[in-house]
Amino acid sequence: MGILRLKQHLEPFLEAVCLHDRVHSTPGLATAQHVVIDGPSLVYHVYHRLLSWSHPDLCYPDIQPTCDEVSHGVMLFLLHLTSLGVTIEKVCFDGALPPLKQSTRLARLEKTRKRLEAFRISHSGCLSTSLVPERMTVNRWENVLQSRTLPANLALVPENHFIVPAVYEDLRHRWSKENILEALPVHSFLRVAANRLASLPWADVTIMVPGEADVYCAHFAKENDCLILTNDSDLLLYDIGSSGSVILVSSMSLAHTYPDNSITAQGICPNTVARRLGLESLIPLAFVLQSNPRIGMGELVRRSKIVDRAPDPPPGYSQFLKEYQTSPSILVDNIGKRYPQSLDTRVSEMVAQYLYPETYSHDASLSIYLVMLTEDPKRQCAWLQGRVIRVIGYSLFNLTQPIDKRHKYIIEHIRRGGRVTCDMIALDNQSSLSAEIQSLLDQLDVVQAKTGIEVDCPVFWRTFALYTIFGLQTTPKTPNLDQLKRLLAHGSMSNNLDWDDVHVLAQIQSVLYSLRILKQLLGISEFSDRQTTQVSAVLAHLPPLHVLMRSVHEMKKESAILPGKDAINQAILLWGGESSDDHGRRERSRVSAGGTQPLKSGDPRSTYHNPTATSRTWPVRPQNIFELLSNQ
Structure with a gap:
């Protein structure tokens, strides 16, 4: 779920990355050829990017990207990666969250409720008319790879909370080669890549894990030497290997150098940054920051070193550390055989409380x-x-x-x-x-x-x-x-x-x-x-x-x-x-x-x-x- 302001503090350590195969790599830039994707993080990134490209004359609810539009956007995103020779190893979706995250998720539900309440107060009358020209909403998903800052006036627009299960379902069942070709514009350069796809190109790599997607993304990335695509700063705290890197999905954009059409992004290697800061890992930094979100970088590093080198850990640190040392309960390659893959996250979480009560049941x-x-x-x-x-x-x-x-x-x-x-x-x-x-x-x-x-x-x-x-x-x-x-x-x-x-x-x-x-x-x-x-x-x-x-x-x-x-x-x-x-x-x-x-x-x-x-x-x-x- 992320540590507040952690990415902001680590911005000076970001490095440019090009998502492309090594054959067409860009000189001077690191290349990401094999990736594992944090599914929910990608879905919400696509949602907010589409929202930022919404027609300025639209009102709620027409301005809110729909499940179908977000699904199209995710499809286009994955297809573009595939066209560049990037291998999508896995797309992981949360199947359950541990009880220790209950307070965090309840706080987020309350935050969403307050946001809806504020939106209701600021939009007390008519929300939109029935005469919305189709040109205002048609194919805005095509802008998914075009970076744009979200306008301030859209900050309170209620989120569409069905987009994650909708995308998960579509990646497994909807986005066949035929449906992808039908959805693409006639003159899209991506049609060449689409014609080379398997029947259901992402069905087998899209998985619902019996736990948090973070844990499985980190484990798979370390075991298979691939990079992680996410916006969740939590993934900077797991052990993803000495050279493992996290690419921020929010930084990804289309280079527009046809016929190259490569995607550039910014990434960070947690182990490299930790060594530069004089720490064993970034976990002490995140622990201190969690309790002191407004602290400056210099003081943050100083306190983190004290925690890192203390013979006896401060109160709460052992539990915090344990959260990021979790191993998958099922090997990634066996998940499809041992855990239901036909469920939405909320339903999956309920089922997990029966299958793994000692891990996911809260107070029985x-x-x-x-x-x-x-x-x-x-x-x-x-x-x-x-x-x-x-x-x-x-x-x-x-x-x-x-x-x-x-x-x-x-x-x-x-x-x-x-x-x-x-x-x-x-x-x-x-x-x-x-x-x-x-x-x-x-x-x-x-x-x-x-x-x-x-x-x-x-x-x-x-x-x-x-x-x-x-x-x-x-x-x-x-x-x-x-x-x-x-x-x-x-x-x-x-x-x-x-x-x-x-x-x-x-x-x-x-x-x-x-x-x-x-x-x-x-x-x-x-x-x-x-x-x-x-x-x-x-x-x-x-x-x-x-x-x-x-x-x-x-x-x-x-x-x-x-x-x-x-x-x-x-x-x-x-x-x-x-x-x-x-x-x-x-x-x-x-x-x-x-x-x-x-x-x-x-x-x-x-x-x-x-x-x-x-x-x-x-x-x-x-x-x-x-x-x-x-x-x-």
Whole structure:
């Protein structure tokens, strides 16, 4: 996660590096021919570089680089390295973080929450209009190798927290030779290199490691004599060999010397710098800096030498040192056979707590850290939508484990009001789980049967998400048919996108990602009964993440072509309902063991229901699609 200001202090020791094969090396410059890449670091670098190149007239959310754009950018980055003869040995992604990083990650979640809160305050009204010219957003990923400082006015733009799993998935499954050639401009010089690629050029080298990517990058680099591409200063502290070097991804840029088109960058050899400073390694320097981030370089070196040469280490130093002396629990070459490779990082981390409880379980409890959604921080956390679906996945996987490894609860780390907190959620037993799965199947059947939309279509899944959110929750703010049609087609319920729209979109993302969590946990569970087989069959059609999390302007583009337009018309107008702004109220009740219990709007239990156990009073004329669906 990096030591604050460490890279800044070491800037005088940076050396120029050229990423190229040795045959075409640049005189006077070190050459990087074999590299291992810190996956998340590269993804966020591409994201921020694309953000810096966004059209100045764009507003949020159109200015935010999408999962698809970042994925294109990473593809272009790797393809350019390949075209220069650079061998990409591994691209490592975090599969779990140790418990000792809990305070750091919670601090980062809180920082993200405060950033969203500040953005909400500074953008209290309309965020963007629906009339964004396509030229403002088309192919900005082509600028990924062009260096540019991020404008100060973009510092508060909320980050897209689904980009890392989207890129990981695409490197393994999407970016085939054919898809790469289709994505490249017709006259791109990279088409020559693309034509020489294997079918899925980066699928085998892209790995989800059972731990931090740092550890595996460092170990692989030392064992295979290759350089590390990252922006994470932590990698300067691991043992990467006497001549091992770290290349800062943020320093990489295209030289524009056609036909050479080489990439120049700046790198640092930690061992060389440590020797020049009179230290055994850079770990004492980082330890002192962590406690004194504003200290000057001269004083920093002086104190570091004291720590380095002290017969008895100062308090906390042994633990700090241990963090950077960790060895991989599985050899890199065996990871694909011994650790699941089909999971997103957050899901992988939960699974790691079962597989390696002594390493990744915190206080013997089961935890999952959900990303901070871009939502309205003044309203209830959007992650509450879809929780029932996630609990099905958690519970299914839990029941596949030996009895002594099972948990009764899982802790979800999410936003609650103005803070990040822990929600302890009970996991289902076999009987209650069966009822929840059947309820989910019923809901999916209703949406598919009543709309007729193919389950391969993204509009089907967004319609299901909206049905989940609004289906049993009629309030004065429930969208009418016209608003729902606009929401599915344009991502907003009126011409201007406001915070009501942002929050509904976040709730949609919550439901869709919850389905993805369920799909992934089903994929590595050993249940094979009728219900789980049916759910797995439906979820097999869930689109990849770069489609599932399409942005507002991508939804507009999708709805402008015939298949998307037809699907939206099916979702809204198939039942012959008329749009209306006049919404009545209706009471909802749920029969429980103790009798009839009203459910409050937003109660996660109100998302799913047993139709035979629910009593409803409907208006004479249904007012929106979800009343229509529920009334069938």
